[in-house]
Amino acid sequence: MSDPKKIHEALADVMEDVRAVRKGDQNTHQRFMFRGVDAVVNAVGPKLRKHGVIVMPEVLEKSVDVAQTKNGAINYITKVTVKYTFTGPAGDQLSAVVPGEAMDMQDKGTAKAMSVAFRTCLLQALCLPTDDTDPDAENHEESxxxxxxxxxxxxxxxxxxxxxxxxxxxxxxxxxxxxxxxxxxxxxxxxxxx
Incomplete structure (x- = not known):
């Protein structure tokens, strides 16, 4: 029986299995497409489990600022810095520290900021491209x-x-x-x- 895979090997396997996460969500105000945390976790989560990788968050910093909208409503701007520790089948670990920021008018700013941080962590740590055509690809004559x-x-x-x-x-x-x-x-x- 072979030794359990090290974390870098298990993450490489996850990267092999998850090749892209497309931008399937749309921001209705500014009308741009984006990859929401649900799309990223739905694509990556099963592969992390398949390859025996556990991810645990640790909030290193958190701040909340208050801003007023043009209409006089109060927005809470939550900023977090989160350390995500990836533990592999062999018990070894790799960590990634990422920021997250969100705005909310009620009590969900921290949850939203954590979601942004987790999505950012997975996208960057696993080098997840979109499946969109690169907009620059059509303009390049040189390959x-x-x-x-x-x-x-x-x-x-x-x-x-x-x-x-x-x-x-x-x-x-x-x-x-x-x-x-x-x-x-x-x-x-x-x-x-x-």
Missing amino acids: VHPEDEIRSRIEQATAQGPDAVQSLGTWAKGRWPEWALDELRKRLATMRGK
């Missing part, structure tokens, strides 16, 4: 060479730290050419001082 895309993703992971490089390496096995995997291994060794 990106696959090697350039790989190098760009390696640079992005390097900027995020050794855990991101390791997760990308786990995901890239069998998908990317050997030179890219070697580059990821070198960077990881350098970052960890080996």
